[in-house]
Amino acid sequence: xxxxxxxxxxxxxxxxxxxxxxxxxxxxxxxxxxxxxxxxxxxxxxxxxxxxxxxxxxxxxxxxxxxxxxxxxxxxxxxxxxxxxxxxxxxxxxxxxxxxxxxxxxxxxxxxxxxxxxxxxxxxxxxxxxxxxxxxxxxxxxxxxxxxxxxxxxxxxxxxxxxxxxxxxxxxxxxxxxxxxxxxxxxxxxxxxxxxxxxxxxxxxxxxxxxxxxxxxxxxxxxxxxxxxxxxxxxxxxxxxxxxxxxx
Amino acid sequence: xxxxxxxxxxxxxxxxxxxxxxxxxxxxxxxxxxxxxxxxxxxxxxxxxxxxxxxxxxxxxxxxxxxxxxxxxxxxxxxxxxxxxxxxxxxxxxxxxxxxxxxxxxxxxxxxxxxxxxxxxxxxxxxxxxxxxxxxxxxxxxxxxxxxxxxxxxxxxxxxxxxxxxxxxxxxxxxxxxxxxxxxxxxxxxxxxxxxxxxxxxxxxxxxxxxxxxxxxxxxxxxxxxxxxxxxxxxxxxxxxxxxxxxxxxxxxxxxxxxxxxxxxxxxxxxxxxxxxxxxxxxxxxxxxxxxxxxxxxxxxxxxxxxxxxxxxxxxxxxxxxxxxxxxx
Numbered sequence: 001x002x003x004x005x006x007x008x009x010x011x012x013x014x015x016x017x018x019x020x021x022x023x024x025x026x027x028x029x030x031x032x033x034x035x036x037x038x039x040x041x042x043x044x045x046x047x048x049x050x051x052x053x054x055x056x057x058x059x060x061x062x063x064x065x066x067x068x069x070x071x072x073x074x075x076x077x078x079x080x081x082x083x084x085x086x087x088x089x090x091x092x093x094x095x096x097x098x099x100x101x102x103x104x105x106x107x108x109x110x111x112x113x114x115x116x117x118x119x120x121x122x123x124x125x126x127x128x129x130x131x132x133x134x135x136x137x138x139x140x141x142x143x144x145x146x147x148x149x150x151x152x153x154x155x156x157x158x159x160x161x162x163x164x165x166x167x168x169x170x171x172x173x174x175x176x177x178x179x180x181x182x183x184x185x186x187x188x189x190x191x192x193x194x195x196x197x198x199x200x201x202x203x204x205x206x207x208x209x210x211x212x213x214x215x216x217x218x219x220x221x222x223x224x225x226x227x228x229x230x231x232x233x234x235x236x237x238x239x240x241x242x243x244x245x246x247x248x
Numbered sequence: 249x250x251x252x253x254x255x256x257x258x259x260x261x262x263x264x265x266x267x268x269x270x271x272x273x274x275x276x277x278x279x280x281x282x283x284x285x286x287x288x289x290x291x292x293x294x295x296x297x298x299x300x301x302x303x304x305x306x307x308x309x310x311x312x313x314x315x316x317x318x319x320x321x322x323x324x325x326x327x328x329x330x331x332x333x334x335x336x337x338x339x340x341x342x343x344x345x346x347x348x349x350x351x352x353x354x355x356x357x358x359x360x361x362x363x364x365x366x367x368x369x370x371x372x373x374x375x376x377x378x379x380x381x382x383x384x385x386x387x388x389x390x391x392x393x394x395x396x397x398x399x400x401x402x403x404x405x406x407x408x409x410x411x412x413x414x415x416x417x418x419x420x421x422x423x424x425x426x427x428x429x430x431x432x433x434x435x436x437x438x439x440x441x442x443x444x445x446x447x448x449x450x451x452x453x454x455x456x457x458x459x460x461x462x463x464x465x466x467x468x469x470x471x472x473x474x475x476x477x478x479x480x481x482x483x484x485x486x487x488x489x490x491x492x493x494x495x496x497x498x499x500x501x502x503x504x505x506x507x508x509x510x511x512x513x514x515x516x517x518x519x520x521x522x523x524x525x526x527x528x529x530x531x532x533x534x535x536x537x538x539x540x541x542x543x544x545x546x547x548x549x550x551x552x553x554x555x556x557x558x559x560x561x562x563x564x565x566x567x568x569x570x571x572x573x574x575x576x577x
Contacts, residue, residue, distance in 0.1 A: 002359040009356035017344045020385075086340025093304050094357040095329040 003100040010091070010104030011111050014075065018112045028071065032063040032120040036127050039185075049187060051218040056127040061211035062184025064120045064139065065204055068146045069175050071116035075109030076154015080164050102155060102245040106238060109151025110144070117143035129215070138214035145230050146207040152237035159244045177202075184208045188220060203233035256318075257282045257409050257441035258303065263312035265298050272298040274464035275312070280457070282408075285435060285442045287455035289548070291556045295464040296445035297337065300413050303443070304334050317408045330358075333402035337414040339394050343387040347378055347397055350386060351404060358405040372400035376430070392423035399430060403440075410434070412444040416451060428454050447556055449544040458544075462552040472544055479547035482520040483540045487512035489533040497532060512536060 018024055036056065040063075044055035082088040082105075091101055118140060124131050131139070157170055179185070181195070182204040191199065199205050210226040212219040219226075258280040265273040273295040280286040288296045301307040303314055305325040314321045317331035341350050351369045354360075360368060373379045376396040386394060395415070402410060412431075416424040431454070434440050444455070452458055452472060459469045468475060484504075488494040491513055495506045498515065502523070506513040517523040520539040527537075548556050 005359070006357040009353045013342065013345065013349075013353055016349070017342070020344050086336050086338045087342055089306070089336055090334075090340045090354070091357060093306060093329055093332075093334050095326050095359065096357055 003096055006094065006096045006100050007104035007107060010101070011108035014078070014105075014108035014112055015115070018075075018115065028067060028116040028119050029122075031070065032067050033123055033126075035059060035063045035066060036123055040127060053217050057129055057215070058187075058217065059185065060124065060127060060129055061208050061215060061217070062179075062182070063123075064117055064143060064211060065146070065182055065184045065208050066179055067120045068113055068117045068143055068207075069150055069179055069204065070171075071113040072109060072147050072150025073154040073157070073170060073175055074167070075112050076106070076151040076156070077158045077161070077164070077167055077170065078109070079105055079155055079158040080161055080166075084164065098246050099242060102242050103238075106148070106152045106155050106241055109154060110147045113147035113151055114140070114144050117147060131215075135214050135216070139211055142207055142210045142214060142230070145234050146204070149203065149230070149234035149237050152234065152241045155241040156237060156244055159241070178204045181205070182208045183220070203229055206230050206233075255282055256280070257284070257316070258286070258443060259313075259315045260299075260303070261313050263299070263302065263314055264310045265295075265302060265307065266310045271464050273302070273309075276461070276464070276466045277312075278459050278466065278469060280441060280443060282441050283435065283439045284456045285431070285444070285454060287452050287458045288443070288445045288461055289447065289449075289452045289458050289544075289556075290445075290461035291447055294461045296447075296461060297413055299461070300411055300443070300445055303328075304332060304411055305329055330405070331408045333405070333407035333410045335395075335398050335402050335410070335412045335415055337417065339391075339398065341386050341394050341397050341401070343389075343394075344385060346383050346385050347373065347389075348382045350397060351401055354401045354404050360405050368404055372404060376400045391419055392426070395419060395423065395427060396430070399427070403434070407440075409441045409443060412442065414446060415444055416446075416448070424451070449548070449556070452544055460548060460551055468547075468551045475547040475551075476542045476544060479542040479550040481516035482518070482542070483514060483516055484520065484523060485509070485511050485514045485536075485538045485540070486534055487536045489535065494530075494532045497530065501530075502526070 036059065040056035040059045043059070047055045049055065049058055079088065082091075121131065121136065121139060153174075157174070161167075161170075177198075181199045181202045183199060184204075188196065188199045188205065206221060206226040206229040209219050209221050210223065210230060213223055213226065256279055258278075260279070261277050263273055263276045264271065276295070276299065278286075288299060290296050298307065302309050302321060303316055305321050305328050308322060316328045319327040319331065321328050342353070345353070348369060351372060352365070355365045355369070370379075373382050376399065378393065378397065378400075381389070381393070386397065389397070416427055419427065428451075431442060435442060444451075446452055455472065457469065457471055458475060460467050460475070468478065470478070486494075491508065495508075495513060498504050498506050498513070502517075504515040504517060506515040520541055524537070524539060527534075542550075545556065
């Protein structure tokens with residue numbers, strides 16, 4: 001009972017913090033907008049994809065994935081911030097279990113990231129994409145699972161990092177590769193073999209593919225495989241976060 | 249309740265904590281009776297924070313035992329946590345939330361009964377004089393207001409022992425005094441046990457009992473008065489109209505042994521104030537009179553062989569302070 005409420009307290013706190021920070025909200029809105037408008041519009045002039053999907057529509061799933069990748073990882077890593085500024089100590093010394101703290105922090109990251117991912121959906125009409133209600137729900141579902149996996153991954157990385165400066169390294173060596181090799185920016189069918197392998201081991205690929213299903217765009221894998229990998233990824237990251245955070 | 253726990257708030261026996269080669273806390277033992285203000289006095293890096301972390305279950309001891317409110321910190325950490333309130337060295341209130349929201353989160357994670365929350369938060373806010381600012385974000389608060397909020401927050405779940413790690417470092421003297429007034433009031437009202445670490449002598453003066461810690465070892469324990477007495481004698485210096493006669497008088501009437509110095513006649517007394525009162529009937533005209541009492545600083549130097557100068561801030565501290573300043577602006 002108390003553990004559940006403590007979890008909710010952590011989630012509520014991070015949601016309030018996010019919504020009150022105008023620069024974070026603006027960033028969450030601006031990033032996908034820039035991708036959809038500049039990248040999408042700019043590349044759609046010269047890139048012609050097979051399957052009859054315009055590039056702006058093609059990159060839409062990618063823009064959502066990016067919002068979730070950055071958002072989730074950043075939220076998970078705010079543990080470092082909490083650690084540096086005392087809030088984590090206040091939580092660690094509370095009569096609640098470590099598991100509650102890890103789950104609370106992961107779920108709070110997930111909640112904030114879902115909000116960020118869904119903000120991207122707002123721009124669908126802007127690029128001429130008309131989402132049906134069903135497609136919208138399906139997308140929110142995918143966003144939720146991917147958010148869970150990414151924020152848990154952020155927590156895992158946060159347990160290994162001492163200072164916030166390390167976030168730059170995470171951004172360059174984790175988020176960017178996951179994003180570029182996810183099929184969000186370019187189709188994954190005709191890649192050199194080594195790259196195709198990397199794309200297939202990247203769990204984000206299956207999230208993007210699942211969003212393509214939801215958007216009724218050409219996809220590579222079946223819904224079953226996509227869901228299986230995505231859920232497995234999220235579960236594995238949550239497990240890892242639980243195990244590693246215990247040692248703190 | 250009349251269990252031993254109500255008479256002993258904290259019991260530490262032969263506590264040791266090592267970090268690799270370094271022994272941060274080295275065979276430390278002490279006992280804090282309930283309702284006392286107990287201070288751990290020592291320079292930075294002496295092992296104060298490590299001790300408080302062990303008592304608050306944030307660190308495990310390498311050896312030895314520690315009990316808080318009758319519960320062992322290793323065997324029953326959850327029970328220990330429920331009975332303690334903690335105020336950290338660095339501010340730990342969330343500055344993007346309001347004062348009330350900070351208190352609410354504390355109630356939620358410390359399991360304060362839902363039906364009592366509102367009343368307890370209102371009481372706490374009015375006690376620290378922040379009722380009017382309850383719904384303002386902490387970002388706009390001064391350092392003193394934040395500290396008050398932290399004290400109120402630490403007490404919301406009615407702990408029996410309040411731990412304060414360097415409670416007034418970085419606060420101005422006025423705020424520091426106000427904070428101590430509150431702590432004394434608390435001790436009176438709730439018979440709360442207060443355990444604090446400090447490297448400020450003036451702060452240490454507020455304690456009922458002090459333990460001096462240096463290089464991880466406990467070097468002395470006692471009330472501030474006892475420790476000062478151990479550091480040296482109280483000395484009286486006086487000049488009179490007739491020093492030769494005065495010397496004679498002082499010898500026979502008070503049994504002291506005055507030494508002529510360039511400042512006048514100097515001698516040691518066991519209780520300075522009492523001596524001065526008795527000096528009222530002295531037959532020879534007094535021209536100048538002074539009493540020097542050893543300070544806690546003197547006691548510290550006498551016991552450890554060095555002064556309690558805080559070390560230079562580490563680069564990490566500097567960085568933290570910079571970031572905090574940036575967030576505040």
